[in-house]
Amino acid sequence: MSPAAAFRRFALVAALAFIGQPAAAQVPFGQATAVKEGLEIGTSTSEIGIASDFRGADLTIFGALTNADELLLAIGQYDVVVTLEGPLDYATVRKKSRVLGIWVNTESMTFEQVPASYSVAATRQIDDILSSEGGLPIGTDHMRLSPTGYVGNAGNLTEFRDAYRRLKLAGGLYQHDFGGVRFVSSSLFRASLRLPANVPDGVHMVRAYLFKSGTLLAERELPLRVNKTGIEQQITDAAHNQPILYGILCVMIALVTGWGASLMFRKK
Amino acid sequence: MTVYLPIAELSVNIFIILGMGAAVGFLSGMFGVGGGFLITPLLIFYNIPPVVAVATGANQVVASSVSGAITHFRRGTLDIKLGTVLLVGGLLGATAGIWVFSWLRSIGQLDLFIAILYVLLLGTVGTLMLNESVRAMRRAARQEQVTLKRPGHHSWVHRLPFKMRFKKSKIYLSAIPVVALGFAIGVLTSVMGVGGGFIMVPAMIYLLRIPTNVVVGTSLFQIIFVTAYTTMVQAATNYSVDIVLATILMVAGVIGAQYGVRVGQKLRGEQLRALLALLVLAVALRLAVTLVVTPADLYSVSVGSF
Structure with a gap:
């Protein structure tokens, strides 16, 4: 099914869902909303087969906000972040330094259970969205990177984390696209995430987060199987x-x- | 045209790999060497991970040694008994080498170790070979008689116990240095992805005083089995033999070798050795530069906890 066809079908379902709950849409501005805002997502497929000539692809994710405040929507107070997280594994970062004139790996740090690939799309800069929400592990800059074993000094940790992010972004396995989530109507959005050519196979996880003025309101996740054929x-x-x-x-x-x-x- | 290498996990231009295989095959045919010591560094220069380059290099040597070994077997210039004793050492050495290889990989020092070993070995062999061939050329220019050291001189090697009679080679020799030589070559095969002929042949002639006519055939016999064994063990322990890369290299290599042999027959021995020495030194120098020059990125990342 093409992304466009999938979107039409999803839009129809979402539209029908809204007809069933007119009360929420009619809450006047300024009054406390009794029903909390929610988030629904769908992908065009739950399984991706990667053939030999795979050179990377875009995955389109559709979503709808439910019970959203029309006015807040209109002035852009809602933000959506969508991530695609690859299978988790350990990763080791090594640093070279000169020993007797030769460049040798002298220091290393292993991070536990980090995603092998990670794509993130958002309605705008992730740092702007997360400004008031401390400690959420969303986006390449904020994801959890916990070292295994003993870490001598904190400066080292920052250094190795930065190097890890930089290398993964440079290698294309980690990507971010701020602006990759677009509202196609007042409450429907569409996100495109990039699958790199060397995407690892296994179960990936699509996660969508809804923020209102910097506060996390709702979170949804969907598994996505990537099978290399x-x-x-x-x-x-x-x-x-x-x-x-x-x-x-x-x-x-x-x-x-x-x-x-x-x-x-x-x-x- | 690009082709994806499933084990190396990268896409490469198939024509570059074919060209590399053909060029090394041509040189190996011309100089009568296996070519492992050229193919492995070339693959590393082309960004193939050293782990894959070494294991695949060993596989490639199997192909380039087979036809030579068959020829020597037919001519009767292959001492099976001597080859088998060498092989015992070779298999032990290859096993020890794989163990060292996996251990170095786990502590993140494998790439460095491979590079240093190549620089040392190729640098030494290249210098010795160049020295020898230049002297030979000077002698030829002065039209001097070449005085070969007669094999048969006894040294400490010949006073060792466990002596065995090798009928084909017509020598009576202790098994210890033979097994030890095989062991050393076996380690090199699994750690460097080479057949080791360029060290084994001179060692057999000058150290063990084995008659020259059986040396090449016997070393090829040992090389085939040790490289085949190494390929299998690398495949089983490090999963690092790239069958696609190996097949492209081997097909191009064996064809290139056939033409190399023809050109080699037209050139003089000492000129040929001088050329090979220069080539070996160039590869060593190129690897030495990568060790010393500041890398573009001091950091590297690998999947897994090792």
């Missing part, structure tokens, strides 16, 4: 699941190639 993935799987057979195959190819070439060129 194609010959490359089969090779990677074979290398990890049947390493002995894989090794034997590598050796066989070498023997056949070497022997075959000597036969071919002798006949000439």
